[in-house]
Amino acid sequence: MSRFSFLGWPVVRQFGSGDPLGRGEAVTSPKTRVISPRTSTADRVVQSVCPYCAVGCGQRVFVKDEKVVQIEGDPDSPISRGRLCPKGSASEQLVNAPGRQTKVLYRAPHAKDWQQLDLESAIEMVADRFLEARRNNWQQNDEHGRPLRRTMGIAGLGGATLDNEENYLIKKLFTAAGAIQLENQARI
Incomplete structure (x- = not known):
C-alpha cells in the first residue's frame, strides 16, 4: 500500500501545476491519461x-x-x-444485448416449448391468420343496411420504437384492411 501524501490531493495538484481552476492536467488521473474513447x-x-x-x-x-x-x-x-x-x-x-433474440420463435397453442421458424414461414403464418381473421369477422352493413365495411377481428397496437413513416404505413395497411381498432403506445 502506498504512503499517504498531501501532495496527491487534487487541490494541491491544482495550485502546484499552474491549473488553479482544476480543468486540465491537475484533475486528470493516471488511469484517465492512458485510456482512449x-x-x-x-x-x-x-x-x-x-x-x-x-x-x-x-x-x-x-x-x-x-x-x-x-x-x-x-x-x-x-x-x-x-x-x-x-x-x-x-x-x-x-x-x-446478449439476450437479444435474433431468430423467429413460435410456441404452438398448448405447447410447452418454443420452436424456431424461418422468417418466410413466420410471415406466411401471420399473413394467413390476418386474412382469415378479416374474412371471418367482416361486417359489410349494419342491421339497418348502412355500409360499415370493417372488421372487428383485427386490431393494431403501434409502438414507439418505430418512426413516424413506419407507423404511418402500418396505419394505412390496417385501415385498408378494414380494421378500426388502432392505437399507438406513444399516445396511451
Whole structure:
C-alpha cells in the first residue's frame, strides 16, 4: 500500500501545476491519461435516427469490425442538436444485448416449448391468420343496411420504437384492411 501524501490531493495538484481552476492536467488521473474513447478506434461513423420514439433524434453510430461500439447524439441534427434522452443514450444495448433474440420463435397453442421458424414461414403464418381473421369477422352493413365495411377481428397496437413513416404505413395497411381498432403506445 502506498504512503499517504498531501501532495496527491487534487487541490494541491491544482495550485502546484499552474491549473488553479482544476480543468486540465491537475484533475486528470493516471488511469484517465492512458485510456482512449471507444469512438476514436471506430472504423466508421454512420448517421442514424433513434429508434425509441417518434421525435426522431439524430444519432452517430460508431462501428468497429462491423459491430456497434458506441452511439452518441448527432450534433448536426436540427431536432436534437447532439442530445439524447436516457433511452436514446442506451440504444447501443438494443443492438449488443446478449439476450437479444435474433431468430423467429413460435410456441404452438398448448405447447410447452418454443420452436424456431424461418422468417418466410413466420410471415406466411401471420399473413394467413390476418386474412382469415378479416374474412371471418367482416361486417359489410349494419342491421339497418348502412355500409360499415370493417372488421372487428383485427386490431393494431403501434409502438414507439418505430418512426413516424413506419407507423404511418402500418396505419394505412390496417385501415385498408378494414380494421378500426388502432392505437399507438406513444399516445396511451
